[in-house]
Amino acid sequence: MPKLIKDGRVVDDQWQGEILQPEQIPESPAAPVAVQLEPGQGPATIPCALSNLGLVTIFFPAFTDGRCFSYARELRESGYTGEIRATGHFIRDQLFYLQRCGFNAFQFAEEVDLDACLASLSDFSESYQAAVDQPEPLFLRR
Template identity: 40%
Template sequence: MGDPLRFRDDDPAEEPAVTLDAFLDQSNSSAVRLEAGEDARALLPHLDHISLIEIDFPRFRDGRGYSSAQILREAGYKGELRATGDVLVDQIDHMRRCGFDGFAPNAPIDPAVLEASLNRYKYRYQTAADGAVPVWKLRHG
């Protein structure tokens, strides 16, 4: 795994992410890793001092990480939210809509394919964590 893909302007978190259990036992880390099935709501009281939350996708078809991202962003988390594991290029656009802004996929992603994937859809139909204005709102205010 090389450098993670990032869609942020700040510096990447340098501290390695600890497990959720380790974080909750000592809570002095600023980076935490959620495995599939762990409850993101356990982090809500600590969001103000976490700079990186990694959410693991053990298989591309496991969508639990999308829900975790949505929960964290709706709760006001502003730090980096990084999808790790079996992340495919055609998922990144949807993951960004849920609030992910960093990616560390197991397999390398071709930059040209990523660019094409991110520009595939001109309009959005729903509101989401990415702040894109839905097409109906553009047309009808």
């Protein structure tokens, strides 16, 4: 079973179902479904209510593609509380920032030491800017 980082731990990938493209999802699915968003497919392309989603994967074609950060933020700001998984070609140095935008799971495209990557989730002890994980900037928290 493949491993990934989820909620700050290395775990087995427990998702058993198919991961669909937004156009494959019915408006009212009978059971929770998983969707994969590609660059150019924001959360607005998902045809069903967010409460019908069991998993959202967001694919990074390259670590330089910043649209994926925005998609996670949009999902969290819309009230989605489930798993948002980064997949594809992101790098360890981005984990802290991905987490701040709303990602809570990370599935690397290449072989990496997941235990070593866990440390990247706490690279910084404080953040100046507001984000999904801390809605107030530092100057308002002091």
